[in-house]
Amino acid sequence: MDYLTIGDFGRASGLTPKALRLYDDLGLLPPADVDPWTGYRRYLPDQLVQARLVARLRLVGMPLARIRDVVAATGPQRRTQLSSYWTQVEADHRARRDVVATLLHALDHEEIDMHHDQHLTATAAARHGQGGRTHQLDAVHLGTRVFAVADGFGPAAGPSTAAVAALARLDTTSHDEAPGDALGETVARAAAAVAEASRDLDEEAGTTLTAVWLVDGTAQVAHVGDGRAHRLRDGVLQQLTRDHTLVQALLEEGRLTEDEARSHPHRSLLNRALNDRSEADLLTCDVRPGDRLVLTTDGVHGVLERADLERLLSSPDAPEAVATAVASAVEAAEAPDNYTVVVIDLAA
Structure with missing residues (x-):
């Protein structure tokens, strides 16, 4: 046999x-x-x-x-069972959507006390590599108040480049509305720019986008896809964003185990990417002097174990040295993908 x-x-x-x-x-x-x-x-x-x-x-x-x-089950029975399962999933999602709508209405009336009187300065560095890919589809923006990474997919770097270029405008433009609204409008322009950059390509294209905007004493975060934003405070690394992958969603719901998620052949399958049909997550993050913010594409955190990444990022060295150390560790792990890391230190 x-x-x-x-x-x-x-x-x-x-x-x-x-x-x-x-x-x-x-x-x-x-x-x-x-x-x-x-x-x-x-x-x-x-x-x-x-x-x-x-x-x-x-x-x-x-x-x-x-x-x-x-x-x-046999073939016909398998089809019936799968169809029945998915009908129930859709019904569950409709019920959850109604509950969420009620909660959002209640939260709209909550008092929010935010203190924006703190001015922070940022010292930042980035490292950016092609890894084992044929082309470099990652893009990065390193500004004074805006920092962004994007990981494109498709035949060209146009979508990722267009996304970070749109976010870069926040570095030099003023805004009269609330920071969250201004960021949301900028992300919408980024999505339109990505759609335009993808229009004439021969195959499906798009990008992830993870960005931090330091404004009014806060970090405004925009995120879609599987890039990540982290905050290192007092030696503890906290992931601020959640991956928009099908495997991550199922892991959070308890439908996949940690071992399954780590080894699943489709663990990088995105369920959200930047385009004119998908909205980004918009977050307001508390920051203070001494914090270190970090942005990574999945070519970094998909290669390095969390403990190793936390150890590298916890170094007291300046951002340039830390970003270089992270890039070196990715290269030592054979860097199968494009990779980008941005390290931002905050001071009063």
Whole structure:
């Protein structure tokens, strides 16, 4: 009988050996043979269809118990069960949307006490590399008050370049409205610029965007995609943004485990990117002298473990040295993707 090793089976199914071991432990995809001495797993080629099915069902968030039922069912029954599951998901989302609308109405009437009398100065540095990619699709803006990173996808760097150029205007333009409104309008212009830059390209294109605007003693953050904004305060690194990926959403809902999320073949699949149909998250972040703000594209945090990144960013060195150290660590990890890191130190 012709068995596939776990490595060969993983490559053929798009799953990592770690994910396959996890699905074996969960009883969803047991190997056809296990060596009694070494415990080494082997699979049959016929199991590839089931492996791909399990991975796809987990990607849409189906609970393990329902996946077992789908896998055990015949073709027509599988279709019925999947359709029934998704009908319930849509009904749940409609109910949650109504609850959110009620909460937003209540929050609109809350008193917000913000203190904007603190003037902060920023010292910043960036490092930017092509990594193992054929083209550099990351873009970065390093201003005096505005700092942005973008990670484009498609055949050219036009979308990412257009996005950061639109945000850069906040460095030199005045605003009369609230900072959040001004940032929202600028992001909308960035989305239009991305759409224009993508219009004549031969394939789908777009970009992520993560930006910080230091204004009125606060950090206004705009974010869409899987770049990240972080704040280092008192040696503790806090992620300010959440990744807009399908895997991250399912992880937060408890529908994927940490191990599944780390090893999933579609872990970088975006469910939001900057275009004229998707809104960015707009956040107001408390900042004070001594804080360090950091922006990264996924070519950085997708390669470095969180503990390693926190250690590098916690260095007392100046931003230029810290950004260089992060870039060196990414390169040491073979830098499979474009990467960008921006380090911003705040002082009174």
